[in-house]
Amino acid sequence: MSKHELIADHTNIHWGFYDASLSPVLTIDDGDTVVFYTESGRKDLVSILEEKVSSQLRNIFLHHEQGFGAHIMTGPVFINGAKEGDVLEVNIKDIQVRYDWGYNGFRPLVGGLPEDFPYSRVVVIDVDKDKGIADWGAGVKVPIRPFFGNFGVAPPRSYGKVPSTPPAAWGGNTDNKEFVPGTKIFFPIFNDGALFSIGDGHGCQGDGEANINGIEMGLVGTFEFKVRKDLTINLPIAQTETHHIFMGFDPILDNAAKIALRETIDFLVNSKEMHPDDAYTLCSLAVDLRVTQIVNGFKGVHAMLPKSIF
Amino acid sequence: MEFGIHKIIANSSSVQWGYYDPEAKPLFNVSSGEIVEVFTEPGMREIDSEMKEMVSSELLDIVENGKRILGGHILNGPIGIKDALAGDVLEVKMLEIRPRYNWGFNRFRPLYGGLPEDFPYERRIVIDIDKESNVCHWNTEVAIPLSPFFGNMGVAPPLKMGKVPSTVPGPWGGNMDNKEFTVGTSVFFPVFIDGAQFSIGDGHGCQGDGESCLSALECGLVGKVQFFLHKNSNLDIPMAESSTDFIFMGFDPILDNAVKDVIRETIKFLDERFQIPKDDAYTLCSLSLNLRVTQIVNGTKGVHGLLSKSLFKDLT
Numbered sequence: 039m040s041k042h043e044l045i046a047d048h049t050n051i052h053w054g055f056y057d058a059s060l061s062p063v064l065t066i067d068d069g070d071t072v073v074f075y076t077e078s079g080r081k082d083l084v085s086i087l088e089e090k091v092s093s094q095l096r097n098i099f100l101h102h103e104q105g106f107g108a109h110i111m112t113g114p115v116f117i118n119g120a121k122e123g124d125v126l127e128v129n130i131k132d133i134q135v136r137y138d139w140g141y142n143g144f145r146p147l148v149g150g151l152p153e154d155f156p157y158s159r160v161v162v163i164d165v166d167k168d169k170g171i172a173d174w175g176a177g178v179k180v181p182i183r184p185f186f187g188n189f190g191v192a193p194p195r196s197y198g199k200v201p202s203t204p205p206a207a208w209g210g211n212t213d214n215k216e217f218v219p220g221t222k223i224f225f226p227i228f229n230d231g232a233l234f235s236i237g238d239g240h241g242c243q244g245d246g247e248a249n250i251n252g253i254e255m256g257l258v259g260t261f262e263f264k265v266r267k268d269l270t271i272n273l274p275i276a277q278t279e280t281h282h283i284f285m286g287f288d289p290i291l292d293n294a295a296k297i298a299l300r301e302t303i304d305f306l307v308n309s310k311e312m313h314p315d316d317a318y319t320l321c322s323l324a325v326d327l328r329v330t331q332i333v334n335g336f337k338g339v340h341a342m343l344p345k346s347i348f
Numbered sequence: 349m350e351f352g353i354h355k356i357i358a359n360s361s362s363v364q365w366g367y368y369d370p371e372a373k374p375l376f377n378v379s380s381g382e383i384v385e386v387f388t389e390p391g392m393r394e395i396d397s398e399m400k401e402m403v404s405s406e407l408l409d410i411v412e413n414g415k416r417i418l419g420g421h422i423l424n425g426p427i428g429i430k431d432a433l434a435g436d437v438l439e440v441k442m443l444e445i446r447p448r449y450n451w452g453f454n455r456f457r458p459l460y461g462g463l464p465e466d467f468p469y470e471r472r473i474v475i476d477i478d479k480e481s482n483v484c485h486w487n488t489e490v491a492i493p494l495s496p497f498f499g500n501m502g503v504a505p506p507l508k509m510g511k512v513p514s515t516v517p518g519p520w521g522g523n524m525d526n527k528e529f530t531v532g533t534s535v536f537f538p539v540f541i542d543g544a545q546f547s548i549g550d551g552h553g554c555q556g557d558g559e560s561c562l563s564a565l566e567c568g569l570v571g572k573v574q575f576f577l578h579k580n581s582n583l584d585i586p587m588a589e590s591s592t593d594f595i596f597m598g599f600d601p602i603l604d605n606a607v608k609d610v611i612r613e614t615i616k617f618l619d620e621r622f623q624i625p626k627d628d629a630y631t632l633c634s635l636s637l638n639l640r641v642t643q644i645v646n647g648t649k650g651v652h653g654l655l656s657k658s659l660f661k662d663l664t
Contacts, residue, residue, distance in 0.1 A: 142631045150611050151630065159627050172635075176628035178659050180635045246639030246653075248611050249630045291603035295644055299462050299560055315471050316488050318463065318561045319454045323484075324492045327558030329639035329651065332607055339641065341558075347490045 042066055045075040046112040046256075047094040051237075054105025056210065057199040058192035058229045062116035065231075068265045070117075075136060076186070076237050077110050078254040083141060086162060090139050092256075106201035109188045109211065113235030117263050120232040125269040126191055126225045128234070132260040133184045133219050138165050140172065140241045140255030149250040150332045163253050165241055172241055172253055180242055184257050187213040188238035190274070194228040202237075204336035205287045209274050213252070213331040214340060215243045216276065216283055223276045224269065234263065247331040273301060282343040287336045294339040295327055302341045310348065320347075353572070354378060356424040357387040359406040363549070364426065365391075366419035368520060369511045370504040370541050374428030377543065380577035384427055387448060388498070388549045390566040391420040398474065402451050404568070419514035421500045421523065425547030429575055432544040437578040438503055440546065441534040444572040445496045450477050452484065452553050452567030461562035462644045475565055477553055484553055484565055492554055496569055499525040500550035502586070506540040514550075516648040517599045519585045524597065525564070525643040526588070526652055527555045533590040534576075538583040548573065559643040587613065593654040597642070606651040607639055614653050622663050632659075 042064055044050060050063035066072060077095045084091050084099070098110060120126060143160035146152065163174040171179045190209020193200050205212040209225050217223060225232070239257030276283040284305060286297025302325055306317035324347055330338030354376060356362050362375055378384060389407045392399070393416065400408075410422060429438060455472040458464065475486045483491040502521020505512045517524040521537050529535055537544070551569030588595040596617065598609025611633050618629040636659060642650030 142634060144630060144634075149630075150633075151608060154612070154615075155627070155630060161628075161631060174628075174631070176624060176632065177622070177663060178624065178628075178632055179662075180632070180659065242635050244633065244635060244637040244639065246607065246611075246633075246637065248633035248637060248639070251634060253635060291607065291641075292644070292649070295558065295603065295641055296463060299558070300466070303463075303466075310489075312488060315467070316486075318456060318461075318467055319471075319473065319486075320488070320490060320492075321462075321556060322454060322456075322559055322561035322563065323554050323556060323565055324490075325556040325558070325560065327556070327560070327641035327644070329603075329607055329641060332604070332639070337604070347492050 039069045040067065042070060042072045044072055044112055045094065046077045046110065048097040048101035050112060051098055052111050052235065053102045054107035054109060054202050055199045056193055056202060056208065056235065058195040058233060060114050062114050062231065062233065065116040065118060066263065068117060068119045071260060071262045072115060074112050074236050074259045074261065076112050076239050077256050078239050087139060107203040109202040109238040111188065111202060111235040111237040114192060114233035116231035116233060117265060120227050120265045121230055122228055124227045125266040125271055126227050126232045126234065127264040127266050128223045129262040130217065130219050130221045131262055134258045135165055135167050135182060135184050135241055136256035136258050138167065139163065140165050140253040142251045142253055144249040148333065150246065150248040165255065183218060183242045185215055185217045185240055186236055186238060186257065186259055187211060187240045187252060189236035191225045191227055192229050192233035204334050205338055206336065207273055211334045212285065212338065213243065213247050213334065215245060216278055220279045221276055223274055224271055225274050226271050246329045247333050250333040280345055282345065284341045286339045289336055291329065291337050291339060294337050298327060298339045298341040302343055354384045356384065357406060358389040358410065358422055358424050360409045360414040362424060363410060363414065364423045364547055365410065365414045365416040366421060366514050367417045367511045368502060368505055368514060368522060368547060370507045372426050372545065374426050374543060374545060377428035377430050378575055379430045380575060383443065383572055383574045385572045386424045386548055387570050388424055388551050389422050389568050390452065390551060391422050393420055417511065421514040421550045423500060423514060423547040423549040426504060426545035428543035428545060429577055432539050432577050433542055434540055435582060436539040437581040437583050438537045438539050438544045438546065439534050439576040439578060441574045442529060442531050443574055445531050446570050447477050447479055447494065447496055447553055448568035448570045450479065452477055452565045454565060455563045456561040460645065462558065462560040477567060494553050495527065495530055496551065496553050497527055497529045498548050498550060498569065498571060499523060499552045499564065501548040503537045503539055504541050504545035516646055517650055521586050523646050524650060525555065525559050525646065527557060528590055528595055529588060533588055535586055535588045536583055537586050558641045559645050562645045593656055596653045598651045599648045601648055603641065603649050603651060606649055610639060610651050610653040614655060622660060
């Protein structure tokens with residue numbers, strides 16, 4: 039049960055993609071913990087932020103070309119004993135903001151309302167770690183509630199290099215604001231070693247991530263990894279202290295809602311031994327469908343099943 | 349000001365069954381500030397032998413003698429609001445909501461609901477309501493906490509629309525099925541005709557966001573609502589305010605469109621109420637607006653956005 043540390047720099051990140059053929063930057067044992075120091079940033083902000091930009095982030099900009107997506111992913115981490123078909127349990131022990139700055143941007147053709155905002159805008163946001171609030175001068179301060187928007191295992195090798203932009207069976211850009219400390223996320227494993235990567239720290243975000251960004255910022259996350267041979271899943275699922283969370287990803291929200299609903303019913307039938315008809319009724323009475331994000335190409339809906347009713 | 353409390357007990361002469369109608373005559377008129385107590389019945393098109401033992405004589409009267417048109421919801425009303433004119437805003441505050449009976453039901457049927465492909469048959473179960481413990485249960489191991497609200501309420505639609513089905517939500521309100529509309533919440537409606545003509549029903553003992561299978565815990569409720577008329581105010585579609593959040597709504601057959609409507613409503617509100625420039629409002633939506641699926645089962649689906657009022661404590 040060792041504890042490892044990975045501080046993002048140009049030697050241990052991949053920028054904008056997932057790829058099963060990447061060489062691991064760290065190998066750990068089942069049960070180990072890793073503290074990840076992640077970076078978020080844009081080259082065009084360096085001149086505005088000046089000395090606030092770490093030397094590691096400068097080096098990343100210097101040595102890497104951005105891939106299909108925007109996310110600076112730290113990893114991959116090889117977990118000994120993990121085999122294709124197993125499940126990786128990722129236990130979020132702690133998340134802290136790393137810097138006193140973050141940013142939020144939107145740009146043409148993407149985001150929730152591309153018709154209404156056909157131009158680029160980025161704001162640098164001051165993050166007050168002690169007070170737990172963030173401020174960009176709009177007269178409104180928002181509370182901080184950090185989580186990682188993008189993490190997961192490597193996709194199947196046959197996929198090659200895939201963009202970090204959509205959420206998918208391997209996790210990826212789930213942008214699920216429920217993934218705070220105390221949450222366990224379970225990923226299907228597609229490659230030996232699982233090959234876990236993480237990035238895209240969000241200081242806070244609303245359900246939906248309306249304009250395409252949260253407060254994009256560097257975070258420090260402490261994650262414990264366990265290989266589960268006793269589980270089989272097709273899509274990531276999660277458990278917070280209070281809820282089971284099931285996710286649907288689809289370019290059309292209506293379909294994503296159906297996927298999340300089917301995942302919930304499958305769980306109730308298989309793990310709680312409920313009749314499907316009762317499970318369907320239970321969903322109608324007690325399961326909350328929420329819009330995870332509408333901005334990643336594949337949109338997300340997640341279903342929140344309260345543990346307290348059992 | 350002191351007012352007597354008006355009451356509407358649902359029966360065949362005090363409800364609109366399945367529709368909103370801009371030509372319906374009000375049961376009575378109230379002034380701004382007045383309170384009305386409603387005793388509602390769940391929507392049922394027929395009463396089978398299992399239900400017959402449980403239902404009230406009033407519900408029997410409605411089903412036997414009432415005239416159902418278009419939809420299925422039994423709506424108490426309409427209530428006329430004195431001095432309300434088209435273009436005003438009607439605030440309806442939920443003062444009290446409690447289950448009326450110790451039973452409710454849940455039903456799904458072919459071609460409707462969130463997963464019609466997976467459940468191509470009809471099923472109805474009677475659900476016990478335990479008012480003491482504030483939970484409901486049926487023959488499973490789960491006990492679900494009650495959080496009662498009215499799924500269907502609204503003003504009369506514009507005159508030119510004529511009667512509209514109670515099935516869909518729209519600018520007049522209607523079948524919003526928004527589980528946030530519990531006690532303490534005010535719902536604001538645009539007024540389309542003189543008197544506003546408010547109706548209410550479709551009690552839900554509890555419901556998840558989405559109302560996945562088509563119906564919630566359908567049950568009779570007792571509610572007290574207070575009306576406030578706002579002149580010099582305007583709205584395009586209903587919004588609400590709970591003790592903690594501003595609530596914005598979007599209605600569209602496609603969720604992807606409904607969600608856009610909500611973000612647009614929120615940005616418009618942030619400009620009008622707090623003078624927040626729209627670029628900042630868009631960023632604020634991304635950071636703090638929580639978009640939820642209200643319901644996926646009413647033909648016109650719903651998304652709502654919750655924006656914490658605490659964000660604005662320094663501005664108000």
